[in-house]
Amino acid sequence: MEEKGTISIHTENIFPIIKKFLYSDNEIFLRELVSNAVDAVQKIKRLAALGQYNGELGNPLVEVAVDADKKTITITDNGLGMTAEEIKKYINQVAFSGASEFVEKFKDAKDANEIIGKFGLGFYSAFMVSDLVEIQTLSYQDGAEPARWVCDGSTSFEISAGNRTTRGTEITLHINAESEEFLSKNKLEEILEKYGKFLPVPIKFGTRTEHVADGEDEEGKPKTVAVEVGNIINTTNPIWTKAPADLSDEEYLAFYKQLYPYAEDPLFWIHLNVDYPFNLTGVLYFPKVKNDFDMQRNKIKLFSRQVFITDEVKDIVPEFLMLLHGVIDSPDIPLNVSRSFLQADSNVKKINSYITKKVADKLQELFNKDRKGYEEKWGDIGLFVKYGLVSEEKFYDKAKDFALLTNTKNENYTLGEYHDKVKDFQTDKNGQVVYIYSTDPAKQDTFIQSANKKDYDVLLMNSAIDNHFISFLENKLEKTLLKRVDSSVADKLIEKDEAIESVLTEEQAKKVTDIFTKAITKPGMQVEVVGLNPEELPVTVTMDEFMRRMKEMAQMGGGMGLYGGMPDSYKVAINGNHKLIGKILLTDNEEEQGLLAKQAIDLALLAQGMLTGAELTAFVSRSVNLI
Ligand code: ADP
Ligand code: MG
Numbered sequence: 001m002e003e004k005g006t007i008s009i010h011t012e013n014i015f016p017i018i019k020k021f022l023y024s025d026n027e028i029f030l031r032e033l034v035s036n037a038v039d040a041v042q043k044i045k046r047l048a049a050l051g052q053y054n055g056e057l058g059n060p061l062v063e064v065a066v067d068a069d070k071k072t073i074t075i076t077d078n079g080l081g082m083t084a085e086e087i088k089k090y091i092n093q094v095a096f097s098g099a100s101e102f103v104e105k106f107k108d109a110k111d112a113n114e115i116i117g118k119f120g121l122g123f124y125s126a127f128m129v130s131d132l133v134e135i136q137t138l139s140y141q142d143g144a145e146p147a148r149w150v151c152d153g154s155t156s157f158e159i160s161a162g163n164r165t166t167r168g169t170e171i172t173l174h175i176n177a178e179s180e181e182f183l184s185k186n187k188l189e190e191i192l193e194k195y196g197k198f199l200p201v202p203i204k205f206g207t208r209t210e211h212v213a214d215g216e217d218e219e220g221k222p223k224t225v226a227v228e229v230g231n232i233i234n235t236t237n238p239i240w241t242k243a244p245a246d247l248s249d250e251e252y253l254a255f256y257k258q259l260y261p262y263a264e265d266p267l268f269w270i271h272l273n274v275d276y277p278f279n280l281t282g283v284l285y286f287p288k289v290k291n292d293f294d295m296q297r298n299k300i301k302l303f304s305r306q307v308f309i310t311d312e313v314k315d316i317v318p319e320f321l322m323l324l325h326g327v328i329d330s331p332d333i334p335l336n337v338s339r340s341f342l343q344a345d346s347n348v349k350k351i352n353s354y355i356t357k358k359v360a361d362k363l364q365e366l367f368n369k370d371r372k373g374y375e376e377k378w379g380d381i382g383l384f385v386k387y388g389l390v391s392e393e394k395f396y397d398k399a400k401d402f403a404l405l406t407n408t409k410n411e412n413y414t415l416g417e418y419h420d421k422v423k424d425f426q427t428d429k430n431g432q433v434v435y436i437y438s439t440d441p442a443k444q445d446t447f448i449q450s451a452n453k454k455d456y457d458v459l460l461m462n463s464a465i466d467n468h469f470i471s472f473l474e475n476k477l478e479k480t481l482l483k484r485v486d487s488s489v490a491d492k493l494i495e496k497d498e499a500i501e502s503v504l505t506e507e508q509a510k511k512v513t514d515i516f517t518k519a520i521t522k523p524g525m526q527v528e529v530v531g532l533n534p535e536e537l538p539v540t541v542t543m544d545e546f547m548r549r550m551k552e553m554a555q556m557g558g559g560m561g562l563y564g565g566m567p568d569s570y571k572v573a574i575n576g577n578h579k580l581i582g583k584i585l586l587t588d589n590e591e592e593q594g595l596l597a598k599q600a601i602d603l604a605l606l607a608q609g610m611l612t613g614a615e616l617t618a619f620v621s622r623s624v625n626l627i
Contacts, residue, residue: 002160003084026179029129030064030188031195032122033075033171034203035307037062040079040169041201044140047080053140055167063204064192068183071175077201078168081139084147084159091123091135091149092157126171127153129179134172138164189233195308198238198327204230238306240281240327244271256285260299260325264288267377270362272328274354278347282328284359289323289380303329316348318356320387320395328355353394359384360398367402375412378404383465390468396476408441408448408458415477418459425455426494428481434494435482437461437470446607450490450536458485467552486608487545489573491532502531502576508585512574515584519597521615522605524569529576538578539604542571572601599626 041060047053063076082090126133135149146162164170181187189205196203207228214225239247239255252269266285274280284300300313300322306329313322316333332347363381367374374381385403388395404412413421419433426434436451437459438444448458461470470482483493491500502509509529516527516539525541547569574581584596602619605611611619 002158004156004158026125026128027182027191028195029125029173030073030075030182030191031307032125033173034062034064034192034196034199035305036122037075037077037079037169037171038199038201038203038307040077040081042079044078044080044167047140053080055140058167060201061204062199062201064188065206066183066185066188071180071183073173073175073182073188074170075173076168076170078166081144081164081167081169082135082137082147083139083141083144086139087135087137087147087149087159126173129175129182130173131176132174134174135169136162136164136172137169138162138167140167192233197234197308198236198303198306199234200236200241200306202232202236203234205233206231238327240271240283240329241306244273247271252283252285255283256325259301259327263325266325267380268362268366269326270358272355272358278330278332278350278354280328280330280332280351280354282326282330284321284324284326284328284355286381286384287323287325289383299323299325301327302333303327304333305329305331316351318352318388318392318395320384320391321355321359323384323387324359356388356392356395357398359388360395363399363402374402375404378406378412382406383463386463386465386469390465390472405435406460408438408460410460415473419477419480422457426457428495429497430495431479433480435459435473435480436485436493437466437482438485439466443609444484444486446537447486447490451485451493453535454490456490456493471549483545484548486542487548488542488571489530489532489536489540489575491536492530492573500531500533500577502529504529504576504581504585509576511585512576512581515593516572516574516597516601519594519601520572522570522610524567525572526569527572527574529574529581531577532573532575534575534577534579536575536578537604537607538575538580539600540573540575541601541604541608541610542573543568544571572604595622599623 041062044053045057045060048057058078061078063074065074065076066072067074130153132150132152136146137149138144138146146164148160148162149157150160151157175183182191185206192203192205208231209226210229211224211226214223217223239251253265256263256266256269264287266287269283269285272280272282272284287299299311300317301311302309302313302316313328316328317324330351333345333351363374363385366377382404385399389399389403400415403415405415405418406412418435422435423433426436428434436456438448439462441448441458441460441462451458461467474480474482485493487493504512512529513527520527551568580596580600584593587593587596599619599622602611602615602622605615606619
């Protein structure tokens with residue numbers, strides 16, 4: 001048996017293309033060849049199970065070996081093997097039509113995955129790193145003859161009688177000069193670990209030393225002896241392939257540690273398992289979240305039938321769940337195509353909604369089963385949920401019942417509960433419910449206390465996502481406004497009908513305004529005399545809610561350039577009903593009037609954390625003189 005022929009593709013330059021354009025990703029040749037070997041072993045097992053193969057199965061095994069002297073890498077399996085006819089059919093007829101279209105379309109491609117998968121070129125990825133590839137194979141079929149195939153990377157191949165005496169396939173790569181890095185054991189092991197750590201068939205790579213019990217020594221102590229055993233690099237049945245009912249919490253946690261050795265234990269996890277209308281398994285973990293979003297991304301590993309593909313799961317997992325950790329395994333995700341194709345793929349869309357739903361169901365379940373425990377975890381969960389709410393329209397309907405609002409007293413309420421809690425005291429004259437929030441309870445303490453005195457509740461909005469969450473709530477909740485606690489004096493936070501009149505006459509008010517305007521040294525301060533509760537502070541410095549939000553957006557690059565360029569402007573509210581103001585009016589010494597006004601303003605600035613540097617020093621010495 002000897003035959004020479006030409007691989008049926010329509011152009012001569014397919015291999016140069018593969019080599020040239022796929023260079024960056026060329027380590028995937030190993031993934032492709034090892035997956036083929038694993039497939040071959042799985043197939044013979046299936047044939048045996050179906051009664052179509054009655055011979056000895058042996059221990060399923062794929063072996064990878066490297067010979068640095070001969071410059072070869074060999075991948076051997078005891079799978080179903082191939083006959084010469086099958087080699088011609090499966091290897092020679094490269095599975096794509098129109099090679100010229102291929103060349104045209106992918107001449108600029110950067111990603112080897114894109115081409116390898118789409119055109120069924122798995123086997124041919126071997127030529128990215130080889131000058132010559134040889135197949136020795138013996139089919140499981142009765143009376144099959146061993147076959148050998150050799151190809152040097154041109155379009156001509158050679159088939160002849162082979163030398164294999166046992167069932168299976170051995171593929172030898174004669175590594176080319178540019179790819180000698182792959183002849184390093186460490187390098188190969190690293191690649192095998194990356195792609196093959198969870199393959200379903202044992203993958204052997206060299207040997208390692210193990211110390212096994214070997215009777216007792218003279219003193220009767222147990223003795224061990226060093227033996228060389230096959231170095232199996234993978235776990236063949238990782239937890240996501242098992243049924244949740246068969247798994248303990250310890251096993252989930254151990255798997256998490258295996259994936260992320262340095263991470264803290266996760267909060268909880270979700271086991272995914274669907275087979276219709278798409279096939280997907282996996283385990284997603286909720287990590288303890290640090291406020292540092294980006295550090296946490298790309299932690300979900302994507303597999304296809306236990307072969308690692310990527311940890312770039314964008315588009316498959318909803319954006320807000322990218323913070324999750326764990327694995328997803330689906331043969332139904334088109335792994336090897338471009339991003340834009342992925343976004344349009346209907347399976348990917350379904351998978352995306354499925355994951356969103358599962359996560360929502362899990363959170364709802366935790367909330368219903370153990371609200372206290374849920375609230376304790378809210379600090380971490382909240383970030384996901386809020387992120388989900390602001391970024392994923394569909395998530396709101398599911399999450400509205402378990403999204404919590406936390407106030408400065410550390411009490412948690414659902415959106416509905418909170419509305420009911422505050423609506424009586426915090427509805428303004430236009431029927432809008434005003435939610436008051438603090439971004440920094442320590443700094444805004446004076447304001448929080450004033451608000452609490454009026455029986456207003458103050459929400460805590462101090463996480464990285466809260467800026468967006470505030471706008472989201474305002475959009476989503478009907479007739480609801482959100483105001484930062486220091487955006488106005490407490491009396492004016494919620495505009496009510498029962499306005500308190502200022503006791504001052506118009507003339508007195510004007511005089512007070514003048515005195516205070518003169519006493520102010522900071523730019524951008526607008527003085528206004530208002531009638532407040534006499535118990536309120538004499539002077540309060542605030543920045544308008546709208547103005548502040550616009551400026552914050554401008555700072556974050558939200559396109560509010562106009563506001564970003566404007567100087568800060570503050571409102572200085574003088575409480576006309578406070579006795580200090582009466583005292584200032586009664587003083588006829590202009591200098592003393594100015595001093596009192598200055599002192600009152602500085603106190604207000606101090607409460608806002610705005611009194612710093614020389615101003616602060618001057619204030620302190622002035623205060624000492626006053627006492
Ligand atoms: P794919 O794996 O997507 O089918 P490949 O190019 O990787 O594409 O492989 C082409 C075909 O060659 C496989 O479908 C299989 O029939 C055959 N083949 C490759 N490697 C082996 C192997 N180790 N044992 C048996 N058959 C193999
Ligand atoms: Mg393949």
